[in-house]
Amino acid sequence: MAPRDPPPPTPTATPGPAEQPALPARAETVVIGGGVIGLAIAWNLARLGKSDIVILERSYLAAGASGRNGGGIRQQWSTELNIRLMQESVALVKRFTADLGINVWLRQGGYLFLARTDTERGFLEQNAALQQRCGVGTRVLTPAEANEIVPELDVSGFAAAAYNPSDGILFPWPFLWGYADGAVKLGARLHCFTDVTAIDRPPANDAAGDFTVHTSRGAIRAHRVINAAGAWSPEIARLVGVELPDRPVRHEILSTEPLKPFLRPMVSVLGTGLYFSQSMRGEIVGGVSIHGDRHTLAMGSRLKFLTTMARALCELVPQFGEVQVLRQWAGPYDVTVDGNPILGEPPGLPRFYLCCGFMGHGFMMAPVIGKYYGEWLAGGKPHEIFDKWTLARFASGQLAKETFIIG
Ligand SMILES: Cc1cc2nc3c(=O)[nH]c(=O)nc-3n(C[C@H](O)[C@H](O)[C@H](O)COP(=O)(O)OP(=O)(O)OC[C@H]3O[C@@H](n4cnc5c(N)ncnc54)[C@H](O)[C@@H]3O)c2cc1C
Incomplete structure (x- = not known):
């Protein structure tokens, strides 16, 4: 009898709380947070030979925002830096299956932004011109042209749209599992159900000394620590006496019953923050801004979101009135005042690295941020993002605001 084929690779099966291996006494790098950002950095560091x-x-895995998001990836931004970073991130996502051996169900159906007012139309036109100069294929459309892309939209009351066909969506979980599996295969050790409770700075008399990271399952010493705890990053930073300005905001999202495929792009309405796409399984997945929310790490679902979202969806696509909502959930946006993340070492605390404040776009940025963080920490030249997106910029007031934000 012919030998059986080996089983296909499966995503990292996360052992339960009682089955976690003992923590090692020391590691060169301790990453706090098993979301997409921490895992992308870990894989990139490991592939460059820094796998301790x-x-x-x-x-x-995927307990935080990374397991709760809409899976959108876009290159329509208002700053050249973000446009170029996201062009690179999309290119990395296209290579993801080849690099990490897992299908992330990438579908480049575009992003279609709709503008109601002349001011919003001007915003789309100005940004489309910048995006085109960077090589992104964004076009500004009339409402009738937008209707050619999505005939089901009721475009009455809209002034214009912007469409880039190479934006798209992917399925969040395999993306996370791919990075986790890839990092573990290269030697990184993943400890779930391990809560970081305290961090000792290196001894004052030993500049090259280790941090000690205390957890619910024992302590581990580390040459460097990366705070990739997303919306919880201020709590982690406080453990070493650093105050971060990012704040958590609940963001809700829902999914409908599956429908016959009809919708190619992610559709988003400027002003209301409405966005929705159709998943590869046919569900409509999307969210909308609920204004006036206070900062919170609460992740419960609210009727207020369901009604606001249902109204916004049915107004734009009247046929959605017939569709059943199957589930709703929430996750934390990790919000900064200028819409950009916080990277690098806080003043006076070398080897403690920040990688947080990713708003509602950390998922799509993870490939490129992970790449540049990995290259820098493996000994390479730091990319300009590490000069621009420092913690110190908030005190100096030197903020280059990103305004193309959904939600
Ligand atoms: C509803 C919603 C829709 C979104 N849609 C999109 C989208 O379409 N496209 C996009 O690019 N982005 C989107 N985002 C944003 C994106 O999901 C986030 O920016 C990204 O996932 C952030 O990843 P992260 O690794 O920084 O954080 P997280 O995924 O939140 O990971 C942080 C991890 O740290 C862990 N942690 C916290 N405290 C501790 C501790 N003390 N010890 C150990 N671990 C700890 C948490 O459990 C968590 O798993 C959306 C977000 C939400 C909520």
């Missing part, structure tokens, strides 16, 4: 990494995740 321990990733500490308080819960299961």
Whole structure:
């Protein structure tokens, strides 16, 4: 009898809380947070030979924003830096299956932004011109042209649209599992259900000394620590006496019953923050801004979101009135005042690295941020993002605001 084929690779099966291996005494790099950002950095560091990494995740993989998002990836931004970074990120996503051996169900159906007012039309025109100069194929459309792309939209009351066909969506979980599996295969150690509770700075008399990271499952020493705890990053930073300005904001999202495929792009309405796409399984997945929310790490679902979202969806696509909502959930946006993340070492605390404040776009940025963080920490030249997106910029007031934000 012919030998059986080996089983196909499966995503990292996260052992339960009682089955976690003992923590090692020391690692060169400890990453706090098993979301897409921490895992992307870990994989990139490991592939560059720096695989003495321990990733500490308080819960299961994908427990935070990374397991709760809309999976959108776009190159329509208002600053050249973000446009160029996202062009590179999309290119990396297209290579993801080849690099990491898992299908992330990437579908480049475009992003279609709709503008109601002349001011919003001007915003789209100005940004489309910048995006085109960077090589992105964004076109500004009339409402009738937008209707050619999505005939089901009721475009009455809209002034214009912007469409880039190479934006798209992917399925969040395999993306996360791909990075986790890839990092573990290269030697990184992943410890879930391991809550970081305290961090000792290196001894004052030993500049090259280790941090000690205390967890619910023991302590581990580390040459460097990366705070990739997303909306929880201010809590982690406070453990070493650093105050971060990013704040958590609940963002809700829902999914409908599956429909016959009809919708190619992610559709988003400027002003209301409405966005929705159709997943590869046919569900409509999307969210809308609920204004006036206070900062919170609460992740419960609210009727207020369901009604606001249902109204916004049915107004734009009247046929959605017939569609059943199957589930709703929420996750934390990790919000900064200028819409950009916080990277690098805080003043006076070398080897403690920040990688947080990714708003509602950390998922799409993870490939390129992970790449540049990995290259820098493996000894390469730091990319300009590490000069621009420092913690110190908030005190100096030197903020280059990103205004193309959904939600
Ligand atoms: C509803 C919603 C829709 C979104 N849609 C999109 C989208 O379409 N496209 C896009 O690019 N982005 C989107 N985002 C944003 C994106 O999901 C985030 O920017 C990204 O996932 C952030 O990743 P992260 O690794 O920084 O954080 P997280 O995924 O939140 O990971 C942080 C991890 O740290 C862990 N942690 C916290 N405290 C501790 C501790 N003390 N010890 C150990 N571990 C700890 C948490 O459990 C968590 O798993 C959306 C977000 C939400 C909520």
